[in-house]
Amino acid sequence: MDHLSLPSILILFSLSIIFLFFSVSTQKKQSQPSNGLRPYPIVGDLPQFLRHRHRFLDWMTELLAASPTNTISFRRLGNVRGVITANPSNVEHILKSNFENYPKGPRFIHHLQDFLGRGIFNVDGHLWRVQRKTASFEFNTRSLRNFVVVNVQHEILSRLLPLLRKSSRTGAAIDLQDVLERFAFDNVCKVAFNEDPACLSDVSEKPLNLSSRFAQAFKRAAELSAGRFRYAIPRFWIITRLLNIGSERELRESIATVHGFATQIIRSRKKEKLRSDDLLSRFISNEDNSDEFLRDIVISFILAGRDTTSSALTWFFWLLSRHPEVEHKILQEISSVRAARQLGDNTETFEFEELRQMQYLHAAISEAMRLYPPVSVNSTMCQSDDTLPDGTLLKKGMFMSYNAYSMGRMESIWGKDCVEFKPERWLDGEGAFRPENPYRYPVFHAGPRMCLGKEMAYIQMKSIAACVLERFMVDVLHKDKAPEQMLSLTLRMKHGLSVRIRDRN
Numbered sequence: 001m002d003h004l005s006l007p008s009i010l011i012l013f014s015l016s017i018i019f020l021f022f023s024v025s026t027q028k029k030q031s032q033p034s035n036g037l038r039p040y041p042i043v044g045d046l047p048q049f050l051r052h053r054h055r056f057l058d059w060m061t062e063l064l065a066a067s068p069t070n071t072i073s074f075r076r077l078g079n080v081r082g083v084i085t086a087n088p089s090n091v092e093h094i095l096k097s098n099f100e101n102y103p104k105g106p107r108f109i110h111h112l113q114d115f116l117g118r119g120i121f122n123v124d125g126h127l128w129r130v131q132r133k134t135a136s137f138e139f140n141t142r143s144l145r146n147f148v149v150v151n152v153q154h155e156i157l158s159r160l161l162p163l164l165r166k167s168s169r170t171g172a173a174i175d176l177q178d179v180l181e182r183f184a185f186d187n188v189c190k191v192a193f194n195e196d197p198a199c200l201s202d203v204s205e206k207p208l209n210l211s212s213r214f215a216q217a218f219k220r221a222a223e224l225s226a227g228r229f230r231y232a233i234p235r236f237w238i239i240t241r242l243l244n245i246g247s248e249r250e251l252r253e254s255i256a257t258v259h260g261f262a263t264q265i266i267r268s269r270k271k272e273k274l275r276s277d278d279l280l281s282r283f284i285s286n287e288d289n290s291d292e293f294l295r296d297i298v299i300s301f302i303l304a305g306r307d308t309t310s311s312a313l314t315w316f317f318w319l320l321s322r323h324p325e326v327e328h329k330i331l332q333e334i335s336s337v338r339a340a341r342q343l344g345d346n347t348e349t350f351e352f353e354e355l356r357q358m359q360y361l362h363a364a365i366s367e368a369m370r371l372y373p374p375v376s377v378n379s380t381m382c383q384s385d386d387t388l389p390d391g392t393l394l395k396k397g398m399f400m401s402y403n404a405y406s407m408g409r410m411e412s413i414w415g416k417d418c419v420e421f422k423p424e425r426w427l428d429g430e431g432a433f434r435p436e437n438p439y440r441y442p443v444f445h446a447g448p449r450m451c452l453g454k455e456m457a458y459i460q461m462k463s464i465a466a467c468v469l470e471r472f473m474v475d476v477l478h479k480d481k482a483p484e485q486m487l488s489l490t491l492r493m494k495h496g497l498s499v500r501i502r503d504r505n
């Protein structure tokens, strides 16, 4: 509050009163139910959203499951209207068949623009196509894949395993979510621009250098930018940004640190003319790309790869703690991969080909993401009036979202056992992994904008899971209580995942 001046307090106070007045005065005047939601005049479905905020995804799932076509419409304050679906035909329609009609749209882009600028994650149309073309070419090169494998192995051997070993000796509880987030950040920074923020190294041994300041600022900038989507009054953040107060002031400072650091690296890399296998070096070779453009690309990639794998693995380890039979099968698979090794090959981590052979582990991680998709809800904007395959009408300017979390829990897609954790559902008779249609399982998105880092993500997740489980037992504290969810840009555990590490031998 120390940044708030008197006029800004008055503005905030008046707006709160107006908002409260509308919420309370319209409580009794409910209109006809629409798909399970009862919109109030002016404030729309907002009171219901607020009431179920703490269990938002499960509430949405109940509504979507109760709707005959697994699709509902909603209306927020200020006549912001939209549709949410868990219906694969609708998802295919918006992400592929009628892709051009469903861009991210100005609302999404505006929220993240200060942070992401014109990076791939935050643009539509021509700007997106140009970045996508270069990026998808690079993501399909063997040299990038090797670069990822080597960096993952290095982070596991030099930081993750020593940290867990130390923790197993002391017996102290650690927050596994935090550890995995630090790992993912180090790793994606190496891949994006060959910088090592060393987030996972022992904090006590590390002075706060420029890259760790970058890491801290990046974390805050991502949290605060995501927070803009959660305002009860949409676009209210624009006022606090204008006044440069509260979280918007902190966001501005964090973004300045992130942008400054990235620009400095880009300039020195251009001057040195040193090339490596990271993504920045690959984009820099096109001399038409400005520093600002390169900065935006790098930041978008870091954001895309930062909290996604850590979110998936955190839920995976929690699910594993409740399913020892799955852990047992993973361990059997790891030992058979080890047993098949050539004599003299003693590397502690796993090569790409060995990871590829771990089909059951692949299934178990995919199954964890079915129940807890890192990007749980994703939104587009309808560009011109349209009708979805299930008959739902959409008007120009409405949101069109799909809910991957609910889709993972739809009986219509996965059958009666849809809420159970069963990696076997992904395997054929021979035990080989059977990929699912991406419109039924849009965990990595689908269609022309599908995630570019999927293979990179599996390399990272499988390497970590295999190396950790082979050596340690991960005892989750309070494992019988479902962790509270926190919906940021990714699905996180609100209070982290407290675990104790024990040496398996």
Ligand code: HEM
Binding pocket: 120, 121, 132, 188, 300, 301, 302, 304, 305, 306, 308, 309, 312, 373, 374, 375, 378, 442, 443, 444, 445, 448, 449, 450, 451, 452, 453, 454, 456, 457
């Ligand atoms: C478990 C891990 C991951 C999951 C579940 C995941 C999921 C997704 C999803 C749902 C989208 C669509 C987002 C949107 O349109 O707003 C996306 C896009 C993207 N992902 Fe991933 N992702 C993962 C890891 C990664 C990694 C490690 C990278 C690489 C650094 C990456 C790079 C990208 C990029 C560049 C896009 C934008 C594609 C475009 O707009 O054309 N992802 N991802």
